[in-house]
Amino acid sequence: MERLRGDGDAVLSLVAVEGGAVMGHVLFSRLCAPASALALAPLAVRADRRRRGIGALLVEAGLDRAKRDGWQGVVVLGDPAYYRRFGFRPESVADMDSPYAGPALMGLALAPGGLQGPRVEHAPAFASL
């Protein structure tokens, strides 16, 4: 996450705050390709505050903001059982090359035809994970 910020690739960072303490966080970073789309990662909610909808609020608020800011799509690498509820689908990026290709790589277009191209290429920071 620090590398993403240091490289200038972090685009949108949201926190959920309760009583002045951070309960959850989500980061969206720019993709190298498609350049009009973002990657959602990481998403984390404090262990003692999970299953209260905080993760969903963070994801939905981030997607709303990304759409308003004109981003065309979002990709996420995660558990389909969790991310399907937001509209993420493996089929949306199935035709695109990526080192993370597979059922855990999902996409969501924020505009008609918004997520297209020959490949999904994450920011360089992801390669060092």
Ligand SMILES: CC(C)(COP(=O)(O)OP(=O)(O)OC[C@H]1O[C@@H](n2cnc3c(N)ncnc32)[C@H](O)[C@@H]1OP(=O)(O)O)[C@@H](O)C(=O)NCCC(=O)NCCS
């Ligand atoms: C994943 C995470 C962010 C969800 O946060 P949250 O605030 O608990 O999420 P919500 O309250 O919006 O949603 C909870 C629901 O998601 C489900 N869920 C949580 N993690 C899940 C997972 N990995 N796979 C499938 N379902 C999951 C819960 O069972 C719950 O389902 P229910 O509503 O049917 O009971 C949180 O569990 C977390 O921080 N986990 C550790 C970090 C992590 O794995 N991040 C995701 C990386 S891709």
